[in-house]
Amino acid sequence: MFKRAETKDISGCAVVGIMNEKGKTIRGDVITSAIAVMHERSNGLGGGFAAYGIYPEFKDYYAFHIMFEDEGVKDSVETFLQDSMVVVKSEAIPIRKKMSLANTPILWRYFLEVPKSKIPAGFSEEDFIVSVVMRINTRFNGAFIFSSGKNMGIFKGLGYPEDVSRFFRLEEYEAYLWTAHGRFPTNTPGWWGGAHPFGLLDWAVVHNGEISSYGINKRYLEMFGYECTLMTDTEVIVYMLDLLLRKHNLPQDIALTALAPPFWKEIDEMDKNKKEAMTALRMVYGSALLNGPFSIIISSTSSMIGMTDRIMLRPLVVARKQDTVYMSSEESAIREVCQDPDEVWSPQGGEPVYARLEERA
Amino acid sequence: MRMMPPEFMVKISDSCIKCKRCINECSFGALRFENDRVVADHDKCAACHRCTAFCPAHAITVEKFPAIFKDNYLWSQDVLKSLWKQSESGAKILTGAGNDKPYPVFWDKMLLDACQVTNPSIDPLREPMELRTYLGKKPDKLEFWQDKKGDIKLTTVMEPQIKLETPIIFAGMSYGAVSLNVQLILAGAARELGTIMNTGEGGLPQELSEYKDHIVVQCASGRFGINLSYLNSCAAIEIKIGQGAKPGIGGHLPGEKVTEEISRTRRIPSGTDAISPAPHHDIYSIEDLRQLIYALKEATRYKKPVGVKIAAVHNVAAIASGVVRAGADMITIDGFRGGTGAAPQVIRDHVGIPIELALARVDEQLRREGIRHMASIIASGGIRQSADVLKAIALGADAVAIGTAALVSMGCHLCQKCHTGLCAWGIATQKPELIKRLNVEEGIKRLVNMIKAWNLEIKEILGALGVNSIESLRGSRERLRGVDMDEVYLDVLGIKPAGR
Ligand code: SF4
Ligand code: SF4
Numbered sequence: 001m002f003k004r005a006e007t008k009d010i011s012g013c014a015v016v017g018i019m020n021e022k023g024k025t026i027r028g029d030v031i032t033s034a035i036a037v038m039h040e041r042s043n044g045l046g047g048g049f050a051a052y053g054i055y056p057e058f059k060d061y062y063a064f065h066i067m068f069e070d071e072g073v074k075d076s077v078e079t080f081l082q083d084s085m086v087v088v089k090s091e092a093i094p095i096r097k098k099m100s101l102a103n104t105p106i107l108w109r110y111f112l113e114v115p116k117s118k119i120p121a122g123f124s125e126e127d128f129i130v131s132v133v134m135r136i137n138t139r140f141n142g143a144f145i146f147s148s149g150k151n152m153g154i155f156k157g158l159g160y161p162e163d164v165s166r167f168f169r170l171e172e173y174e175a176y177l178w179t180a181h182g183r184f185p186t187n188t189p190g191w192w193g194g195a196h197p198f199g200l201l202d203w204a205v206v207h208n209g210e211i212s213s214y215g216i217n218k219r220y221l222e223m224f225g226y227e228c229t230l231m232t233d234t235e236v237i238v239y240m241l242d243l244l245l246r247k248h249n250l251p252q253d254i255a256l257t258a259l260a261p262p263f264w265k266e267i268d269e270m271d272k273n274k275k276e277a278m279t280a281l282r283m284v285y286g287s288a289l290l291n292g293p294f295s296i297i298i299s300s301t302s303s304m305i306g307m308t309d310r311i312m313l314r315p316l317v318v319a320r321k322q323d324t325v326y327m328s329s330e331e332s333a334i335r336e337v338c339q340d341p342d343e344v345w346s347p348q349g350g351e352p353v354y355a356r357l358e359e360r361a
Numbered sequence: 362m363r364m365m366p367p368e369f370m371v372k373i374s375d376s377c378i379k380c381k382r383c384i385n386e387c388s389f390g391a392l393r394f395e396n397d398r399v400v401a402d403h404d405k406c407a408a409c410h411r412c413t414a415f416c417p418a419h420a421i422t423v424e425k426f427p428a429i430f431k432d433n434y435l436w437s438q439d440v441l442k443s444l445w446k447q448s449e450s451g452a453k454i455l456t457g458a459g460n461d462k463p464y465p466v467f468w469d470k471m472l473l474d475a476c477q478v479t480n481p482s483i484d485p486l487r488e489p490m491e492l493r494t495y496l497g498k499k500p501d502k503l504e505f506w507q508d509k510k511g512d513i514k515l516t517t518v519m520e521p522q523i524k525l526e527t528p529i530i531f532a533g534m535s536y537g538a539v540s541l542n543v544q545l546i547l548a549g550a551a552r553e554l555g556t557i558m559n560t561g562e563g564g565l566p567q568e569l570s571e572y573k574d575h576i577v578v579q580c581a582s583g584r585f586g587i588n589l590s591y592l593n594s595c596a597a598i599e600i601k602i603g604q605g606a607k608p609g610i611g612g613h614l615p616g617e618k619v620t621e622e623i624s625r626t627r628r629i630p631s632g633t634d635a636i637s638p639a640p641h642h643d644i645y646s647i648e649d650l651r652q653l654i655y656a657l658k659e660a661t662r663y664k665k666p667v668g669v670k671i672a673a674v675h676n677v678a679a680i681a682s683g684v685v686r687a688g689a690d691m692i693t694i695d696g697f698r699g700g701t702g703a704a705p706q707v708i709r710d711h712v713g714i715p716i717e718l719a720l721a722r723v724d725e726q727l728r729r730e731g732i733r734h735m736a737s738i739i740a741s742g743g744i745r746q747s748a749d750v751l752k753a754i755a756l757g758a759d760a761v762a763i764g765t766a767a768l769v770s771m772g773c774h775l776c777q778k779c780h781t782g783l784c785a786w787g788i789a790t791q792k793p794e795l796i797k798r799l800n801v802e803e804g805i806k807r808l809v810n811m812i813k814a815w816n817l818e819i820k821e822i823l824g825a826l827g828v829n830s831i832e833s834l835r836g837s838r839e840r841l842r843g844v845d846m847d848e849v850y851l852d853v854l855g856i857k858p859a860g861r
Contacts, residue, residue, distance in 0.1 A: 215839025
């Protein structure tokens with residue numbers, strides 16, 4: 001069950017995202033009906049969701065969703081968690097008991113507080129969390145943390161996305177931002193952790209495509225201590241964002257541009273400042289360029305961003321209805337849950353589209 | 362006492378029209394006119410094929426001399442000949458060009474990937490395909506400043522870089538080892554292609570000054586021709602520590618080759634031997650190298666990248682790491698198949714390691730130490746074709762340098778007689794009557810054509826790989842597979858076997 005991929009993951013997919021920029025919550029069944037429309041783009045070997053704003057009463061604690069192969073490894077991970085943090089609450093993730101999905105692992109969630117004294121010198125709190133996640137995911141055989149942000153959660157498993165949603169009883173959750181993923185893997189064994197979204201801290205990524213530059217993207221990340229063990233593009237994208245945004249502190253637009261930068265001939269035509277910035281960006285972050293077909297939806301507490309590769313080899317449609325922004329592989333999914341959007345468009349290749357949470361007064 | 366049969370046999374058929382052109386063309390003096398016919402002295406023939414190319418009647422063929430010895434795998438004819446040569450002369454055997462022994466060529470044991478179904482390939486005729494490459498030290502990350510309007514300005518100060526429109530540059534070949542015309546061709550082609558040539562260690566001939574933005578000047582152990590104006594008449598400076606064809610030894614240009622012009626560019630008296638000592642006598646350790654790197658940076662006010670060229674030897678990865686930490690902005694790794702104007706045969710054929718393995722180890726070591734961005738890696742020594750370039754880049758090179766391949770485009774037939782100074786194709790010679798055989802305009806055109814063809818082939822493969830920019834292949838060893846190699850070599854190269 002916990003046999004991870006040994007060869008590169010190859011899959012086609014469907015992605016959807018819905019966000020209310022005013023922070024009004026939406027029930028989980030809405031996104032479920034949207035992704036269910038694209039049933040044909042998945043093959044039942046992976047579905048998943050990310051939801052933001054779902055744990056308001058625990059919003060100051062890191063919410064870890066962990067899958068375990070057996071009680072033994074669960075015990076050792078729990079001991080490790082207790083040693084490195086304070087476990088505020090620990091409970092089974094609610095599931096629909098009557099439903100059975102193949103290879104279901106033990107699914108547990110923990111709300112955790114990080115005491116200052118546990119953080120090693122030179123580490124930020126987030127660095128510390130990342131190191132705990134990396135450690136558990138690479139060193140504890142049979143345990144996998146699939147969600148590690150605050151006031152958000154990832155739910156995923158083996159099955160069509162609509163089945164995964166029912167299994168996790170997502171209609172009972174309310175979130176202002178949802179993303180969903182249906183998967184069509186061609187070569188990975190049925191492993192729950194291999195489903196998407198993939199997340200780290202409060203970042204979650206759903207992705208459709210195959211990145212032809214995977215080899216160098218992975219080696220580049222390894223230079224900065226990231227261990228890519230899942231052999232999936234999504235993992236690489238999440239770590240890349242973590243590196244560019246959190247560790248290198250790049251402005252958001254710049255970080256996204258590094259993933260799908262303009263062509264040299266466009267850069268050559270830019271005005272002096274921009275040309276200088278873009279030239280340096282390509283020189284320094286050439287190994288971060290995601291080359292090959294992709295459309296992704298990147299979500300975090302404050303935003304939802306949609307983007308395709310620079311020559312748009314995979315589809316992405318964006319729509320808006322008042323304060324709600326929709327992004328999807330196919331327009332049909334949007335129309336299913338929003339009959340008459342105010343506007344619908346396809347962004348340019350490599351151009352990020354943002355939905356941002358308004359600061360609450 | 363004569364012991365060995367000639368290596369080649371020159372046959373002149375009845376269709377010879379007795380124009381005597383071949384006699385003029387043969388710079389090795391192997392042909393003469395006697396008794397109303399062309400007669401060959403087989404012993405002198407170098408198999409340079411100048412005569413066959415120029416014979417209007419196609420009357421000349423050059424063959425291997427059919428001397429059959431008793432089969433002996435251990436005591437090959439090459440070995441016997443060397444022993445006889447040494448018994449005659451009492452001297453070490455000198456040779457030119459690169460190692461010709463049948464060591465494994467790892468380029469030919471690696472295969473590239475292509476896209477099928479799950480990710481589309483890209484048509485290079487329809488979509489942009491980018492080969493642009495910048496050589497020089499990069500920061501590990503960038504900082505920006507965003508004003509209120511959202512406009513972005515780079516605040517990181519970038520080190521000087523060399524902009525290349527193709528990841529192929531020309532390797533160092535000195536004036537003295539090659540003719541001025543060769544350097545003019547390299548410089549002219551570099552300018553047209555948006556790349557760079559390297560003057561080697563023989564100084565900068567004045568005729569090259571108009572190409573200075575496309576020139577890398579060398580600072581080698583002989584320190585020939587170095588002064589402030591030399592250091593500032595270039596795009597970059599390279600400290601030459603070693604050369605793949607002859608690691609660990611210096612160079613020796615005999616006095617008879619030090620003509621008036623060469624004496625001027627090397628700044629030594631004409632007719633005297635030009636000696637490059639084996640080590641730089643001011644570099645006996647890595648700290649000394651650091652001092653020279655920074656002395657050169659000071660002299661050029663930190664406006665030019667300073668590179669270091671080393672030969673691929675056993676411990677190359679650790680040495681490269683030291684060189685990068687010493688402050689080099691670029692590091693050229695020259696494999697054991699690299700060419701030379703003259704080298705002792707024993708060194709050329711038995712010292713150093715293959716560039717493929719050296720490159721893979723250096724890139725991996727620098728990554729492991731987190732200093733890969735601090736210097737660009739240039740791989741050289743036996744790069745023959747666009748496929749080799751692609752494989753080198755996938756292993757981790759920023760660019761490759763070619764020497765022999767460029768000379769072949771100008772007419773070199775790899776006869777390996779460069780050290781004699783008699784090159785019939787006007788390449789490795791200082792004889793005016795031979796140099797003028799190499800037409801500069803035509804040479805530029807041929808070399809530009811060859812690199813343009815390589816560029817097209819590189820773009821074709823990038824498209825098949827589904828990427829539209831060379832940096833997405835750079836270091837992407839996932840796109841290489843090995844055939845016919847054992848696990849140890851796969852591990853050193855950091856690639857998987859075909860089928861996995
Ligand atoms: S040395 Fe060259 S030109 Fe002279 S005979 Fe031999 S092949 Fe012909
Ligand atoms: S440069 Fe001239 S002498 Fe040297 S191998 Fe080539 S053709 Fe022969």
